[in-house]
Amino acid sequence: MxxxxxxxxxxxxxxxxxxxxxxxxxxxxxxxxxxxxxxxxxxxxxxxxxxxxxxxxxxxxxxxxxxxxxxxxxxxxxxxxxKRITIEDAKEIYQIRQALDVVATINAMTRMTKEQFDELKQLLVKTEEVNKNNQDVEEVIRLFSIFNEKIYQFSDMPRLTSIVTKLREYLMRFRDISLTEEGRRKKALNEHWMIYRGMYNKDEEQIKLIINEHLSYSEKFILAEMEKQQNGK
The missing domain is CATH 1.10.10.10 (Winged helix-like DNA-binding domain superfamily/Winged helix DNA-binding domain)
Incomplete structure (x- = not known):
């Protein structure tokens, strides 16, 4: 044991x-x-x-x-x-996250300086370079997390950040499983670029659409993974 x-x-x-x-x-x-x-x-x-x-x-x-x-x-x-984190728990977490991520991203967009936009862009460029080698998956996952953390940092909403951090932790191990698949990492990186461009262009509608698509895709993968584990597969 x-x-x-x-x-x-x-x-x-x-x-x-x-x-x-x-x-x-x-x-x-x-x-x-x-x-x-x-x-x-x-x-x-x-x-x-x-x-x-x-x-x-x-x-x-x-x-x-x-x-x-x-x-x-x-x-x-x-x-x-x-206790087991249930599929119903995961669905609720994603529903809350979709709303809060949109709020944080739009708030960050309105507050960010040119230097902060440059910092976010360089982070995405670095993530792209690391992901191309397809050797250090853990580093790519870490850089994805930093991207999300930077947006919340730039939003200057500490209470909201605290809430979302706890929610993300619940599904951390399932999220990391989802990003070990090369195709999923490429798609997630592309979505991060689109979120960045939406922020840079001050396009709230694009931000809402991309974040909802980004989290919906992640939710589907994680729910499928949870079902596999609960069924002992």
């Missing part, structure tokens, strides 16, 4: 200048959303506390918060287990 407590500990950096309950919460949450702890696995409070040399209180607090977020479930006389 794999050591799932070790996976949580790997994500729990107690050297951070943050309250311990926040550190523990972030560590367990990241281990769950990245798929390091399988669905149905029980999170053992006592063992986790002993191996981290901390009390069980911050762990309990973290699990209560994760239960409210829908990532874990408490089963009487058994303990807290990791």
């Amino acid at each position: 794999e050591d799932y407590i070790r996976e949580i500990i790997n994500f729990t950096d107690i050297s951070q200048f943050k309250p311990l309950n926040e550190i523990v919460f972030d560590g367990i949450r990241k281990a769950i959303i990245t798929g390091r702890i399988p669905v149905g696995q029980r999170i053992k409070e006592k063992e986790f506390a002993e191996r981290m040399n901390i009390s069980r209180t911050p762990i309990r607090e973290a699990l209560h918060r994760l239960e409210k977020e829908g990532l874990v479930e408490y089963i009487p006389k058994f303990g807290t287990i990791v």
